[in-house]
Structures are given as C-alpha cells and as structure tokens.
Amino acid sequence: MASDSASVASEPAGADAAVRATELCSLLENYLEPRQVQTVHQAFLFGEKAHSGQRRLSGEPYITHPLAVARTLAEMGLDAESLCAAILHDVIEDTPTAKAEIADAFGVEVAQLVDGVSKLTQINFRSKAEAQAENFRKMVLAMSQDIRVILIKLADRLHNMRTIWVMPRSKRARIARETLEIYAPIAQRLGINSVRIELEDLGFAALYPMRYRVLKERVRRQRGTRRELLDTVADALQDSLAGADIDARIIGREKHLWSIYQKMRSKQAGFHDVFDIYGFRVVVDDVDTCYRVLGHCHGLYKPLPGRLKDYIAIPKINGYQSLHTTLVGPRRIQVEVQIRTAEMDRVAESGIAAHWIYKEDGAASSVAQTRAREWVHGLMEMQENAGNSLEFIENVKIDLLPDEIYVFTPKGEILEMPKGATVVDFAYAVHSDVGDACIAANIDHRLAPLRTPLETGQTVEIITAPVARPNPAWLDFVVTAKARTAIRHRLKRLQSREAEHLGRRLVEQALDALGMTVDDISDRQTRTVLEELGADQLDTVFAEVGLGKRMPWLVARRLSGISGESRETGLDGRPGPMQVRGNEGTVVTFARCCRPIPGDSIVGFASAGRGVVIHDQSCNNIREYRNHPEKWVDVQWDAMAEGEYPVAITIEVMNRRGVLASVAAVISDLDSNIDAVEIEEKEGMIAIMRLVLSVHGRVHLARIMRRLRGLSAVLRINRRRG
Template identity: 60%
Template sequence: MVETVTTVPTTGIASKDNTRFLASDLCAYLDSYLEPQQVSEVYKAYLFGAEAHEGQTRLSGEPYIYHPLAVAKTMAEMRMDHKSIIAAILHDVMEDTHISKERIVTEFGEDVAELVDGVSKLTHLKFRSKAEAQAENFRKMMLAITKDLRVILVKLADRLHNMRTLGVMRPDKRRRIARETLEIYAPIAQRLGMNAIRRELEQLGFEAMYPNRYKVLQDAVSRARGNRKEVMQKIEAAICNRMEDAHIEARIIGREKNLYSIYRKMKQKRLPFNEVFDVFAVRIAVADVDTCYRALGVVHNLYKPVPGRFKDYIAIPKANGYQSLHTVLFGPHGIPIEIQIRTEEMDQVAESGIAAHWLYKAGDRHSASAQARAREWLKGVLEIQQSAGNSIEFLENVKVDLFPEEVYIFTPKGEIMELPKGATAVDFAYAVHSDVGNTCVAVKIDRRLAPLSTQLFSGQTVEIITAPGARPNPAWLSFVVTGKARTSIRHYLKNLQEDEAANLGRRLLDKALAGYSLSLDQVAPERVETLLADLQLKDLNALLADIGLGNRMAALVARRLGGAEEEPAEQAAPDRPLAVKGTEGMVLSFARCCYPIPGDPIVGVMSAGRGLVVHREGCRNVAEYRDKPDKWIPVEWSPEPGLEYPAAIRVQTANQRGVLASLAAVIADMGSNIENVSFDERDGSSTTITFTLSTQGRRHLAGMMRRIRRLPQVMKIQRARG
C-alpha cells in the first residue's frame, strides 16, 4: 500500500495560538501517556505556579500563568516526562516571583529545581552592557544543559511560545528577540535534530525580523503554488505506481520549503525566487533500512539522478543524529526533484531529535544515538566555556560552532569525525584532542603532505603529525572555523604570553633592584605581600607579567621593594644592559620600521600591552621617547643570539631581463630566504627593488651585500632605514 500526503508549511498567524489552553486540557492530554500519580503532581505544580504568578499579566493583558501552560503543552506534545512538564509550568517562578530554589526543592524535588534554575536568567547580578548580560545568561543555560538535556527542551518550548505571541512587543524588541532566535535558538534546535521546532522558530523569526520581505515572499509562494500543484501530483503518482510495482509499502509526502529556507538560499546563492522555488521535494517513508535502499533504486530507475548529489546519511548520520538518503533527480521537462528516503522511525527522530529519547523506549537505538550525539556536542561546548576568556567570547564561539552543514573526515584508523563545512586540518587536530592541536606541525591528507590551512572535504583521510616542542601559531586564528580550535589557541597563547611576560618582568625587576644591592629572591616576603595588596594584584606572577607587558615600571616597583624613597645608589651595581637573545617569545618584538639585527646598536622601548620593542639606536621612530627616560631600557645582543632576523636592503639595478633571478640566486647561495620583495621605483633604464631577507646578523648581511654589489646589473645597494 502506498499512501500520499502533501504538506504545506504553516506560515505566519496560522501557526500561532489562537485558543486558550487550560490546565484541564493539559491533564487530559497527559492522561494518554503518564501515570495518574504523575498527572496529579503536574496539576499540583499548576496550582503552585498560578498562586506564585497571581496578579501578574503579560503584555497582551492575559493572566501570566497561560504562558507556562502553553510551554507545558509543547513539552507534552513531545511526550516528555512529568518532571519536565512540571519544570515547564514553573520555569519563570524563580525569575519573576518571590519563590526560591529551596522552596521548589521542598515541594517538587531536586531534579525539578535544577531544571527551573537552568532556564532562569541571572537577574540579580549587574553587567556592564545588555550584550554581556545576554551572553552570561546564555553561558549559564548551556552549562545547565550539559548536566541535563531537558533544560534546553524547556527553553526551546518557552522561546517557541514567546515567538508565537511576539506581536504585542515594540518593533525594536521584536527584532532583537527575532535575531536572537534566528542566530542561537533555531540553530540549537537544528543541532539537536529538532526540525519541527526549528522550522517554526525560523518562520516566526523571519516574519518578525523582516516583515516586508516575509510578506513579499509569502505572496510569491501563494501565486506560484497553483502552477506547481498539477506537476507535483504527476510526480507523486509516478513514484506511487513504481513503488506498487516493486511491492514496496511507502508513505509519500510532497514537501515545500519554508519561507526562511527559500529566503536564505536566495541570499546565500544570489538566486532569483523562480530558481529556488522551482525545486520539487518529496519525502518517502518506508518500514526498514533495507527498503530505503530498494526505494532508492526504484526512483533512480524512474528519473535519472543528478551526478554528485547523492548523500547517504543512513550509513554516516549527521552530527545531530539525522538519518536519511538524499538524492536529486531530473524530473519531467528537466525539473529538479529532491528526494529524501528514510524509515518511519528515522522520520520521527528527524522531527523530534533528542526529544525522541523520551518519546521512544530508552533502549531504542536511533533515539539513543541522537542523544549521544547531542551529548558529544555539549561536551565540546563545555570545553569551549572552560577556555573562553569571557561570556561574550563564549557566545560568539558557540555561534560559530552551530554550523548547519558538516563534512565527514576519516582518521587513519577509519573512524569518522564530523566537522563544520570549511574546517581545516588544524580544526581536525583540535577535534581529536586539544593537546594534538597544540602540538601539530604538519598534516597528511590522503597520505600526502599538505599545509595546515588546507580546507577539508568529506571522505578524506587525515593524519596529524605532532612534535613535543611545538606550540600554536597566532596565524592559525585567521583560518580555523570551529569554536573549540579558536578558544584553545587563544587560551594557550594568552597563558604563554603571561608566562613570557612574567619571565621578562622578573629580569627587568632584578635589573632595577640591583641598584639597591638586592635581587627579587632577597626581598622580604612580607614586603612583597604588602605591595601586592596595595596594587590589588592576586600574586607575584601578576605583578611580573604587568612589568613585562609594559603596564608597570620596573624602577618604581623596585623602589617600593627596596624600601627606599630616594634614588638607588649609582655605585651599588653597574648598569648592565638587558641581554636580548631573540627567543624571548611574544613579549619581546623587533621593530619593523628599522629591522634591528645582531651587531646593530639597539635600544629597548616599553610599550603598554606589547612588552619590550627593540629598535636600532638611530631609528627615527624612537625620537618621541627621547624625553621619556622611564620608557627606555638599555639592551644589548646576547653573545649567541638565536633564530634568524629580518633585514631590509634596497637595490638599484639596470632594467635587464633575468636580473631578479640573478639576485635571488645570490641570496639563496648565501643561505638566506627572501621574506618579501617590492618594486619601489621604475623608469626607462633602472629599477629599485626592496628585499626583506632573513639574516643571522650584520656580518652575514654585509657578506650578502658585497656579493650582490659584484653583479654587473647592480648600480647601487644600501640597507633600508626606518
């Protein structure tokens, strides 16, 4: 038997509550699947909530208790357990009434109290801005979800009813709530596989955010629907006949995209309405997995498939547990037809997502899989929050992580990992483990070495190569896309910078204390504690990091620790310059205006937030610091400076073919790399070329310049100055 159904998505007011839902209606509905004792507890919660909200009304003028009842109705439609229904009824009592968490624990137990607390906003704390308050509330809710998934189900049901009744709000508030719904709550519903709620949130959010665009699209769909009806009926009839011939029992549903989906596709792909709406969609629901693949063969025999458009989400489910076969066919007259084939169980899980865990038996394989995947995502969210600097950064990184599309990557052992579209090898490394990401140095994609910034595609096998001494590169932040990778890199670099700043700060402070014939280790601990208390710093490391980053002067700190108000005795210790090796890390940098290299006379300038910046003594950019001796730090090169240093040279050459190749050959022969090259001036007979080269010091650079000067095409060479 083949059953055909045509679904038209509800839009606008049609999807909103027009009738008042009563406690008696809720209890009658709950009687169909809950025990009588549990229904009695729900009714007790209703009486408790009605008393707590007594006298409160919504903007529409109706008693406030109708909102919690509507939220409970949505939860009941998902066939949630009685504790979730009670939490839905009480979800606003802690936030909007005098009822405390302890009172809810006493009346309804710890579980219900934790659920209600997880959904409640932080109303008693002061924040610097509305954005920070929203971000901190979101962080609190996400942490509660990691303990109990039912928190997000209550929150989504709450948001759904708020969106259905959004019309009474001011236009600016409507848009703010709609934007938050489209950016956060609809993607969360999709991540958790709750497509029915996600579609309605998107539809209502789109209508509130862009009312004019919504109206125009709605009118266009209404006009076009009549022309499509006959074509759709022919396609469904053809599929039905073929299914009957193959003796396959199936339910065939003709679908239309919702308005927000059409709008998003038009915007992202810059397509006109006709090209987006000209795609016909059919869903086929069958009894079991084997029949899914048989049905796929039937439709591929009926209409020719579009190459490269087949996706098997049954063998490799999406990150949210969604399973289905997707294919696109060339229909009659070349009309594209999108086909989804899945079992009835998969269809229910696709609509309900993690809520299917409560809808089906606890041991059901599909619902358990959906919940396991949701927990895996929430585990990643927990890692992001542990590394994030503040709630706003956390919210932005979770937003980044709510990607609707995934790529499926294989590990060398054949395990499958899901990553968002556009993810790179570094994202993959952090998805494996934070330590793998922090120490990755190279990657093999399908057994071939590739850059770490390489974008990954489904089906590739990726192997990460690590090295114990490696560490994250700040440049990775320009191409990673996952929230976990971004927060892990920032967290590591922040800690690394603090450690390096503390090391530099200790050297600067020891140097300043030498004027008092002291070192930091010789200063009395109580004197250090007193200074830290005066400066309101948590520990000595924080003080040293402040000095190293240039936020606090070492000389003033040394004066306080030395216990003297007068200047240090000049004869107490020789004023030894600070030795620079070049390996100090992120808190010591070399100025790009003058490119100092070992052998140059140098001076250090403390820059707030950046630490020590090393310039050549004659650099014009340090002239502004001549009258600020406290900013100057006497520095000198270490006898064995490490690394290589950039230096700039300017070469004037005759305009001849192959001159650049000759110059590059000499530079390479001298063991140097060209980091940058630019052509500054050009006339009929000569060209001026500026090279930025890696050098080991002045002697190395001088040798290169002598070799270049011998070339017949070179007219003039000099070191570029800042």
Template identity: 60%
Template structure:
C-alpha cells in the same frame, strides 16, 4: 504493505495556532497518559503556584498571563518531557516578572526546577550600555545554562514558539525585532539540535512577521501552483508504491512540500525564480530498518534515473545534529526533478524531534541517544567559545557563525571519518584529533601530498598531520582557524607559554637587579622572600616573577625591598658595574624586537620594559626611546649574546630606476646572500624612479651590509639605505 500519505499544506503563518485556550485540566489529562499520578499532582501544584504569582498580570492580548506558561507546558507535554521540565515551563517567567525568588522555587519544587527556571530567565537586575549588549549577555547566560542541562533550551524554544504564535498583538517594530532574533538564533538552534518540526514552524512564523508582504505573495503563488502539482505528485507516488510492492518492501511514502521560508531562502541565495524552486517534487520513504533503506534506494534508482553527484548518505555519516537519511535526486516523468529521502521510523522521529526524542522514546532508541550526544558535543564547543570570547557580543557573533556551518567529512589515514565545519583548515583538523596533535603539528599531507597548514579542507580528502615533539602553536594560526576548539586551544597554550617565559625573564631581571646589592635570588633569606611575597599580595614566587617579566612590576624596586637598607642582614648597595642582560632572540613571547627600528646583532641596543608585553629591544638611536629618557626605571641595559640563536628582521629602502625586471634582480641578490624577503612595499615617486622597501631576514649587521653592497652594484639601483619601520 505500502502506505502513502501526502503531507498537508503548511497553514502556519502569522495567524495564531492558539484558537482555543488550553486549561490546566487539559494539561493534567494529557500528562496522565505518560506520567505517574504523583508527578501530575506536582505539576498541578506548580500551576496553582504560578497562577498566584502572575495574579493580576495580563498579556497584550488582554488574557490572563498564566495562559502563556500553560501553552508552553503544552508544547513540552507534546514532546513527552519529564515532569520537572513541565513544572519549569509553567514557572519559567515567575523569577523574571514576579516577586518570586530562586530560593523560594528551590524550597517549593527543588533545585533542578529552580536551575531550569533560572536558565531561561533574563538578567533583569543588571544595567547594560545598549539593548544589543543586554540581549547578548542574556543569550550567553542561557547558553551556559544549556551546557549544564539541555532541558533549558527545550523550555526556551517552547516559550519562543508560543510567543511567535501570538505575535500579532505586538507593535510592528517589536514584531520585526523578535522575528529577526527568531530567524537568526532560535530557529538555527532548533535545527542544530535536530528539532525540525519546531524549526520549520519558527521559520514560517518568523518569515511571516519579518516580511509580511513577501510571505503573502509567496503563499498566494504556492496556492495557485498547488493545484497543477496534485496530479503529477499522485502519479509519482503511485509509481513508487507499485515498485516497492513488487520488491516486497513495506514502506510509508509521504509527499513533502517545502515551507515558505525554505523556498524564499533558496530563491534569494541561488537567485532562482519561484517556478525553478517549486518545480522540484519531494518524497519521503519511511521503512523499518537500515538494510531496507538501501534496498528502497535501489528500487527508486531503477524506477527513475538518478542525477549524478546529488546522492548523499547521511546514514553512514550523520549530520552534526544526529540527522540520518539517504538523499537522492531523480529525473522524474517529463524530466521533473524529484528529491527523495529514505529513512527508518526511528530516524524519522529523531529528524522531527531531535534531542527531544531522548525523552519522547527513551527505551532502546540508539538514534535519539546519538542526537543528544552530538548536541552535548556541540555545547562543549560552545563552552570553549565562551571561555575565549572577549565579551558577550563577540560570543553571540561566534555562536551565530558556529550555529549551522555546512559540514565537511574528512578521512584520517586509518579511514576514520571526522566531521568539521565548512572552511576548516588542516590546523582545525589537527585540534579535532587531539589538542596535543594540534599543539605539535608542523606539516600536513592532504591526499598524500604535502600542503600548507592553512589549506582549506574538502569532503572526501584524507588528511595526515605531521608532528614534532618540540613544536608549539604559532600565533598566526589564529588568523585562519575556524573551529572553537582550535581557537581556544591555541589561545590557552600561548597564554601558558607566555606565562612560563615571563617567569624565566622575571627571574633573570630580578637576579640582575640583585647583583647591584651584592646578592642573588638564591642568597636571599627564604623567610625574607616569603614575607615580601605576602606583603605584595602575590600567591607565589612564580607569580611575582611573572609580574616582573611582563613589566607590571619593576625588578629594581623588588630588589631594593629584598636587600635595601631596611634589611636586617645589613646588605648595602654595591658599586659593582651593572652587567647588561644578554639577548639571544630565542627568549620567546615576553621579549620582542621593536618594529619601529628593527634592531639586529651589531646594533647598540637598549631594553625598555613595557607593561603587559615584557621586554622590548630598541636600537639606542631609535626616536621612540626618547620618551623613556626621564624614566630610568623602565630602562634595562642589554647586549647581544655572542651566539645569537635566530635570524632577525631588518628593513632597507632601495631607490631604483623604473625599469622592467628590477624587482627580480634585487630578489636574486637577496636569495644569493642567504636571506629571505619577509615583506615588500612600493612607493612610486615619479615616472622615472621607484622606491622599494624590503623587510629581510638577516644574521647581523655585517650580513646586512654585504647584502646592501651587492645591491648597490646593480646598475638600476640609485640609492640604498637602512630604513626605520
């Protein structure tokens, strides 16, 4: 049997859907159909509690305030939510708008309900510098509550839906602000959670409130064009029905119509005219099982020719929100494009209800469980973004970007499929596999060819990550990774790495300071050490050493307190020579080389303790060191290790004749001398000469001097000198 249903035209606009008031008795009658009697009684008790709390309050429309919570509860009941969610919907504004406290709700209705209500409530008791900061912080609070309980967002979406349905009474500026927030945040969240029915209505209402004139023009255009389409649509549906019956496939065929916001967005993004968007006919075919989906697809492909490259299999590879369906585009009668979706009844329910389907059809519905699992996976990513975000506004912007990225589907070498946001790189893929794989990745093969780690990935590629045990994340990766997991993992690793290196440097600095007192860290009495750690309010010796290594505490002062005149052991200041700290260049993130003077082995150097950064090495002649002349406690005598462990950067300035091929000649000399160009910049003085500044890798002063000598021999080079940063 083939059933055809033409979906009714969307009538949702700025006008309210709440034509009649929904009463508590109506709610209880509806809940009787799927809840236990004692649970319905609990809901009615919540209604009485809420009505008393909101007594005397009215909405802008003039009606008693309690009608709003009841309408929110009605939407939740239509999703067949559990009784605690319904109670939370009725009470969702009591903490924010009345004198009722969270403790009172816990006493009356339990902790679960109180947490749900608290998750939806705004932060009214805090002061913010701006409206944007307040909105962002409230959004952060709500998102963190959702990570604990998904029902928070369902209450919030139902609340937003009723507010949008009754938006007409607001001032125009407030209408637009709420509509923009709905279109930018709440509709995408509904889509991210697979709740397409609510998402479509939020978009339609938001579009109507945000752009009332555009909405009216488009709606009039749709109404005019609809009459011409009926006959064509009927012909397409009849043809599909006939073929399905011939093939013995039972199906429900639904003629779909795009909502106005979808049409508007497509016209705007792709710069299409209304007729180009509206000329596409859409049909949904709903069948009993997955096998029949593919059989039905074959039937429609035999009926009308498919458009090459427009087939998508979201059954084998579901979307990030759990959505599953087969999508194809066909050349219909007279060349009319037809969009076809083929899915099962369960997939159709999940496509409309998303995570709400978990409560709507709990028994034996693996698809809704998958939708909820994917929602939790997304929220886990949101939690990682929150941990790495600097403030609530940054968090909000990151979540906006993360809300609905288009997905790319990547294959592992074993043929497993991984889903990543559009624009993801090889490093994002490595962290998606596992944090340890990301932390130790050194190279990548894309479709069996070596590629840079910053390479953007595209659907269908096979990606193999090459790791090395001693490798570690590069801070430069933060400039191109796009996923929350990669970003937070890199930051976390680098922070821990810096802490370990700070402890190591702090130990060396304290030991060096103790030499002046004829002591060392190993020789300091344990009780004396413990006493000082307690006195300085540090949790451990490592924490104290980290503070020293990061430059937050002076090693000399700590050494004096450990071995000063007040020490019972009678240790006194020694006159032994102050041995400089040996610098290799491999000390890590807490020892850096100043970019203002680019010190290299062979240069006389000095170390300056910089708060939060650790030890910064400068050339002794660097003008930026002058400001520390009167702060001897910030100075650390340092010297180059006999065997430097890395190459260093140096800057040279070359004045050349403005001739063709000069840069190539200089680059050849640099390469022949075993160096690498890290950066190059030009400063054209006049038409005859050009000044080129190179930042080069070099081993030491001798290596750099030999390089400069070779360059000076070039006939085009007029002057060459070592440059400051």
C-alpha cells in the same frame, strides 16, 4: 514578568487556564503513569497560584504561557519532571517564590531545571548584549548538568515567537534576530527539525514582515502551477515502488520560507532560480530498502549530478540520517527526494527528544543524545577558555553555522567540521594538545600548510613537534569556535609565563645594580611591597614588569627598601643591560619600522601590554621616547642569540627575464628565505625589488648582500631601516 512573553491572535483572550490544564493532562495520559499526570496537575495549581494576578500583554492570565510551553514538550513525549519544570519555568524569575519552595514541593530535579531556565535578574548589566551573553552562559552551565534545560528553553522561545505580535516593533526585531542567530540553530544542532523550522519562519516574519509576505505569496502561486507535475512524479514513484513490492509512504515536502530566503541571499538569485522548493519524503521499513528506493528513483528520472548525499552512512552532527537526491522530472522540474526509515524520520523531526530516556532506566543513549552531550561538552570547554561572556556567545554563533564538511582521520574516523575549516581547526577538533603542537599536515598523503582549507572526503594527518606553540596568526584563518578560543587561551597563558620570566630577569638586573638579589629580600619586606602594589604574589608583579606595566628599577627600589621615585638618586649604579636571546616569546617584540637583527646596536622601551619593544638605535621612531627615560630598558644582543629575524632590503636591478629567479636562488643557497617581495618598474629598463628576508644576524645578512652584488643584473643594494 518574563521579558519576552506576549499574546497570540489565535488564542481567545481570557481563555480558561483550567480547561487548558485538563487538555494537557489528557494528552499526558497517553504515555505517563496516572501518578505522574497528577504531579503535573499539581505543578499547574502551584504555578497558577504563584502567577496569580499577572497577565500577559494580551490580557490573558500569565499561566497560559507556561501551559503552552508544557504542551509543546508533551507533544515531544518528555517526562513528568520536564513538564513540571516547564509549567514553573518563570516562577523563580517573576514571582517571590524561592528555588527551595519548588524543591520541597516537586523535588530537587525539578527545582534545578527551573533554575537553569531562569534569567539572572539580580545582576545589573552594562548592556543588553552583556545580559544576553551572561544569561546564555548560565543556561549552558545548566545544560551541562541536564540537557532538558535547553528543551524547555526552546519550547518557551517557540511560544513567545508564536505570540510576539503585541510587542513593539523594535523589540520584535531584537527577539527575532536572537531567535534566528541562536535558538533556531540550537534546535537544528539538537536535531529538533519541527521546532527549528517553525522558529525560523516565525523569526523571518517578525524580522522582515514585508519580505515574508511577498515570498509567501510567490510560493502559494507557484504551488498551484506545479501541483499537476508534482502529482505525476509522486504517482510514478508510487507505482514503481509498488511494482517492486516495496512498502513505502510518500509525503509531499515544501521548503520553508526562511530556507528559500537564505538560499536566494547566499546565491544572489531570484525566486525562479531556486528549483528545489518542492520535494518528497519516502519513508520505508529498513536501511536496505532506502538504497533500493534510491535506485528506483534514479531509474525513473535522471539525477542531478553532484546532488546525491548519503547521510545514512555519514550522519550529520545532530544524528540526522537520510538519503538526499535531486531528480530532473517532467518539463525539467527539479524535485528533491529524501529517503529514510520511520525511525530516522522520527529522529529528523524531534532529534534528541525522539529517544527521551529517563535517567533511572540506565539505558544507552541514542545517537542524537550522545552527539548533543558532546556538543554541550564542547560548549563548556569553549566558555572556560573564553575571555568574557560576549566573546563566548559570539563563538557559539560561529559554532552553530549549518554548512559542514566531512573529513577522515588516518584511522578512518569521521570528523564533521564547518565549511571552510582549515588544518588548524582539524587539529584542535582532534585534541587541544594536538592543535597546540601542530606544524603541518598530510592531506591525502601530500604535505600541506596549516592554513589549507579542507574539503569533504579528505584524509588528514596532523604533524606535530614538541617545541611547537600556537601562533597568533592562526586567528586570522581558523573558523571553528573551539580552535579560536583554545588559541587565545593558550596565547594568554604563554604570554603570562613569558612575561613573568622576563620581569624576573629585569628586576634581578635592577637589584644586582643595588648589590642585592631576590633572595636577600625578607618575607616581611616582600609582603609590604605586595600590599602596596595590590598584588597577591611576587610572580604577579614580575609578570606586570614583563608586560611593561611596571618599571623594573622602581620595583627593585621598593623591594630593597629604598624610598623615593627618582631613578637616579639613591642607586648605587645602573642595572646592567638585559641580554636579548631571541627566544623570549611574545613579551619581547622587535619593531617592524627598523627590524633590528643580532649585531645591531639596539635600545629597548617598556610598552604597557606589549612588554619590551626592541628598536635599532638609528631608528627615527625612538625620538618620541627621548622625553620618557623611565621607559628605557638597557638591552644588548646575547652572544648566543638564536632564531631567524626579518630584515628589509632594496635591490635595484636591470629589468630583464629571470632576474628574480637569480636573486631568489642566491638567497636560498645562503640558507635564507624570502618572506615578502614587491617589484616596481623604474625608467623602463630598471626595476626596484623590495624584499623581506629571514636572517640569523648582521654577518648572515652581509654574506647575502655580498653575493647579490656579484650578480650582473644587480645595480645597487641596501638595507631599509624605515
């Protein structure tokens, strides 16, 4: 049966499902055609028969759960297909009924909706986390085809949370945590505020029952003590608006418990430090009146500085629009006021469901629907780039973080991003190709590095270069899921191409020692080798060689037809050394222990997954490879080696003012850069500087060290290799 269904204390056990179905149909008659209402009733009869004999943990007939899900959607005003799918949403998963039977009875559209909500029950997963992730991935794929899938799933989760109390405590906690981490944030992203608030408070009560009860009692007590003051504010505001001939509806608003709890946790504050628990919502006819009401509010009471937010001019990512301000009322009580039109109020409560548009109408989508589809499109791109379903769902959780900032493109377009987003996050939000090629940015016309966190109101212009590529270090500071998955995806592709290129070079050198080339290998011999190695093509074998997973000379022996595994016997000669140019990418890495640079005597070792690791021949760490000659790779620096390489030096200096500046000036004058610096005092008047510099090779390093020795404050200088 559906795994998370339970019973509800407020619903009498054994209640007549037919009565509930009749009540549902009566509700639907307010906005659906009679034939559509009849179709929904037929879905009830179909579902009741399919679930015959099945009961919830409370003892109720199982059909009461899908009926409750359908009623939630009916209160949102959804179409007949959604309601039929809601009633049948557990039929495929929990009964022998096939998708084709639903399609025959109610159409392909309803069957696809039901299938989109159904979990993957035919696959055995290694863990609950993997099962959750794969089911979520399946739901996202279905959402990309029809956004109503998530609306049905949210209504399903809402009823399960309302009826969770018969579940074992451990299962309650798991479901509640999943609700708070995934489903409530999804409801917020889709703008369905009423569902989001109820999911959060139900999840709070199930996950932290004691904290929930204590906080609920504190709010109840404070409500009584502040009622008179709040009534005073409401009356004053109503009189002011009436005097200006403004027709407005003023509604009292109380911050819900989960929101209060989250604010207390994030600010590490006590209950009495959370001032905006109570407030008002002012609903008017049009946008102009919203701003007039704001002026009257600020005329009555002083606004709290920094708390005015204009979500009408810049809507939230889910389409939410409203003016927010916090007033300092009588006895310095702080009251938040939200000002919006009736249409904005409807969207704020129901989000994407507020403007449900039937597909056959062909009408333009609402802002909420458009943004919801953009979000789902982003999810699809994210899941395509994710390595696995667990990585995908973690990225989704990051993407659903509620805090946001608003930044501008040079053309004046607004991008909403999570708080803490950096230049790289912005670049990938503009386009993946822009992110891949970014090297810096102009923030408000000032040059800024890629790791710079952005702030609301800034204008950001990305600077790109054709030869630029994603850097693994970006993963340390990006915050958006889109940037993270795109960077990982591009790095994997880059590494694969670089590994293939390097592997081909190594195998060609090994074949050259045998007096052969790749072109000399017959197609038949190639097919035989590929079959032996379990590869589909030769490029795959080259990539594995480049990543250090296969030895190039063994692959060369197989391709040449020489038998045996020994490297020495049967070879006409050793492969010539591989030329290291410095532009091989991520598959040739330089050991941090000895930091080899062009001009050094070097040795290479094949390391599985890392490719070829280059060490200085004097490095102490190469001892462990002495007994593994099969991992050796003969290498030498190419005469045209390019790029900059880190090298560590130690300088002993007189400890006096300005010495670091003098050292830095010499290094800068000689076209080098200081990547890291560490200073340690020694015997009072002497200091030890440990620097990591960027150099082009031994000649460049020697020139720098020679100039540094000429400084009067420098006592001793040497290169560190360990």
